[in-house]
Amino acid sequence: MADAPKEFSHEVENLIASFRGLPEDETKARNRKTQDLGKLIDELLVKYRISHDSLEHSIREKWPELVGVANATYSHPVVLERGQLLVLCSHAVVRNELFHHRLQILEKLRKLPGCEGIKGLTLRAG
Numbered sequence: 001m002a003d004a005p006k007e008f009s010h011e012v013e014n015l016i017a018s019f020r021g022l023p024e025d026e027t028k029a030r031n032r033k034t035q036d037l038g039k040l041i042d043e044l045l046v047k048y049r050i051s052h053d054s055l056e057h058s059i060r061e062k063w064p065e066l067v068g069v070a071n072a073t074y075s076h077p078v079v080l081e082r083g084q085l086l087v088l089c090s091h092a093v094v095r096n097e098l099f100h101h102r103l104q105i106l107e108k109l110r111k112l113p114g115c116e117g118i119k120g121l122t123l124r125a126g
Helices: 010-020 037-047 055-067 069-073 092-100 102-110
Strands: 075-081 084-089 120-125
Touching: 055 069, 055 075, 055 102, 069 075, 069 092, 075 092, 084 092, 092 102, 092 120, 102 120
Parallel strands: 084 120
Antiparallel strands: 075 084
């Protein structure tokens, strides 16, 4: 049986092409080993929290109870990173209101299951 041909590196392929007077391959494509699709999809589902309940989802469900219906209409909790909850506020008055009541909001947030480690709120216009 014949052995599979040896694969050369990208640089060697270009060197051979220049010796033969052929144009060099400018792409940076690599031949990678194939991966099991099921394993790859499972990793992506975990990485992007697809079909898994996250703290952000439970916070979004309780958001009107935490800040009031009027403030919840103009604000949206986005992501929880390093103990900080990022909240986008579409109105400056609501942002200011949430800023002044952030300690009370944090107390209510910490009472939610799994949210004990929230250290603060980051309020941004958006």
